[in-house]
Amino acid sequence: MNKIIRGLIAMALIVGLGALFPSASGAATKPNGELTVSAAASLTDVFPVIADAFQKRFPGTKINFNFAGSSTVMNQVITGAPVDVIATASEPTMSIGVAAALVARPLLFAKNSMTIAVPSGNPAKIKSLADVQRGGLLLGVCDPAVPCGAAAVELFSKNNIAVTPVTRELDVRSLLGKVISGDLDVGIVYITDVRAAGSKVEFVEIPLKDNVGTTYPIAMVSDSKNQELAQRFVNFVRFNTTSQGILRAFGFAKPW
Numbered sequence: 001m002n003k004i005i006r007g008l009i010a011m012a013l014i015v016g017l018g019a020l021f022p023s024a025s026g027a028a029t030k031p032n033g034e035l036t037v038s039a040a041a042s043l044t045d046v047f048p049v050i051a052d053a054f055q056k057r058f059p060g061t062k063i064n065f066n067f068a069g070s071s072t073v074m075n076q077v078i079t080g081a082p083v084d085v086i087a088t089a090s091e092p093t094m095s096i097g098v099a100a101a102l103v104a105r106p107l108l109f110a111k112n113s114m115t116i117a118v119p120s121g122n123p124a125k126i127k128s129l130a131d132v133q134r135g136g137l138l139l140g141v142c143d144p145a146v147p148c149g150a151a152a153v154e155l156f157s158k159n160n161i162a163v164t165p166v167t168r169e170l171d172v173r174s175l176l177g178k179v180i181s182g183d184l185d186v187g188i189v190y191i192t193d194v195r196a197a198g199s200k201v202e203f204v205e206i207p208l209k210d211n212v213g214t215t216y217p218i219a220m221v222s223d224s225k226n227q228e229l230a231q232r233f234v235n236f237v238r239f240n241t242t243s244q245g246i247l248r249a250f251g252f253a254k255p256w
Contacts, residue, residue: 042192044196068171072146073087088147089190094219109237111252111255112190116204128204138183139164141187155188192252213253
């Protein structure tokens with residue numbers, strides 16, 4: 001094989017890899033266009049901040065969001081909704097898209113854990129996880145079909161907690177809203193959600209040894225109309241120090 005042919009092959013490989021993994025500096029190309037990102041409800045507060053940092057770094061880009069329960073956003077991809085990037089609150093949910101070849105290789109970018117949310121003033125006087133078993137308590141959880149519900153099931157099983165929730169919500173923000181309003185005495189939600197709610201809600205910590213967590217993957221949707229920009233945003237969320245710093249500030253931990 002002569003030097004010219006070897007050189008052409010090498011150049012083709014570099015170009016191909018560059019499309020999948022744009023350079024961190026963004027010097028190779030100047031991305032532009034719009035993306036639609038469907039993401040887990042627990043990312044409602046943090047993702048717009050990350051998107052703002054992305055758009056400032058790459059003028060000419062715009063990120064539009066759709067937030068819902070992880071199973072809902074995955075169903076959107078399955079049914080062919082115009083989504084470019086998907087971020088879920090659990091790996092099993094993302095694996096559905098991987099198995100159907102609907103998404104590119106996911107990257108883990110954050111980790112979350114559970115806490116006990118109570119209305120301001122903690123009228124039911126919840127002091128520990130064991131207290132959620134109390135008779136007559138209005139307890140809410142997420143539906144087991146979504147990651148925060150699956151995590152609640154795991155949490156109760158791990159700690160031998162027997163409960164009968166009065167509601168099973170399809171996303172964590174809906175559940176938290178019912179705690180804030182006082183419609184529920186207690187709800188099992190992500191720690192990041194109570195932090196985002198601030199003084200609107202109180203919480204009771206679950207000891208680390210008793211707690212459970214979930215990891216968040218993000219991936220480009222395979223039929224995205226702007227794959228280069230979609231993969232660039234995925235990489236930005238996972239690898240960029242600014243993005244990871246924002247996630248830490250909102251209470252998300254590293255998944256690695």
